[in-house]
Amino acid sequence: MKIVQYEDSMQFAEVAEPIIAKNEDVFSLFFGVLQAIKAGKYADPYMAAVMEGEDVLALMQMTPPHPLNLVLVGESRKDEVIDLIVRELRGNSIAVPSVISLKQWAKSFANAWENETGETQKLLMDQGLYRLDEVEETLEMSPGSWKYATDADAPLIEKWFALFEEDTNLDRTSPDIIREKVSAFLEAREVFLWEDEGKVVSMMKKSRPTTNSVTVSLVFTPKEERKKGYARTMVAQGSKELLKEYEFCVLYTDMMNPTSNKIYKEIGYKHIADSIHIGFEK
Template sequence: MDQGLYRLNRVHETLEHSPGSWRYAEESDSALIEKWFNSFENDAGLPISPIEQVKKRVAMFLKEQEVFIWEDKGKIVSMMKKSRPTKNGVTVGLVFTPKEERKKGYARTLVTAVSRELLKDFNFCVLYTDLMNPTSNKIYREIGYEMIADSVHLGFDKRE
């Protein structure tokens, strides 16, 4: 995958927001997050993780309060995750909206709101994005993320 590394120091405050609000994901959200985790992998062209592994990872994410969701009228419509915190920065990832809720601005609004929240504790946020996906790249730039590097995700086959 041809990736770009983006950095955010300050959120653009002029964006129009989608209806709803963000919150930390809770244990009751586990089944949906597990399903969306595999859907994210599928959309990204990544190998699909076995559900047992996904369940363990999601449980850990929730325990560490790493997953954020966007709700509109009581319905969960988008999610994202924070990871790899350092003294100065944090990574944003696993941004996912199911196909039936796309093109409504939910992911952009969620990433904007949570990035703003993360910048209260960190000097900057970073994220990796698929450079072949013009929609996500446009959205991240609108939020205030700036591309700082090209990156390549390589996969290796096991040799016997």
């Protein structure tokens, strides 16, 4: 059993994609980020596989400062595989700010990393992963209509991006970086807005598209417009539009927020897996 690290994303994709594609909904984050790496959107990504002969036992992917994403192929040798990964990362002085994976894998990695490094693990987000194949047609919609965001909406989206990070306890992004990100979102026509009586009241974003699927993210409604059904309507109508192009949509929810989980289920999203994001502190 050994770890093979890849510098060429296309070579890594040849190894990873046949495995990921079998459960593209569950591994949508890994698959979507890999597509972005192949498109040159990340500098110096870490890509590796645990191999035994021709068999792949695990896949790893990291685009600093984002978390290590870990996929195991089978459970029978989980502890042995994770111990090897931790030793390899440590031996090559590869920093791991955090790990994200299915809950049982991420927890096993975090425990092994904590024991090896002395760093303390910290829960960043307990997540539910949901899949949508069709929108519930009987869902009551809030008044208004959706539109693609344009350059004129940039200041509002930048403000809401920062508030979204605050609400979800994510690390804060600098205003300059937010401005760059929003500009890229708008250029790619990735942001959907819900507008009621001429006022924008909610938003969502299209993320990590693949041939078959797309992720819904950055769902946000300002506090003064909440409890009016705008977020549910925005996600329902935005997802319905995305399903014209993609086979299915996925999204991650905060399992500590029962309201959002209830909303997505009402739309037609089905809970398919539990994921967890764990950070490390020295």
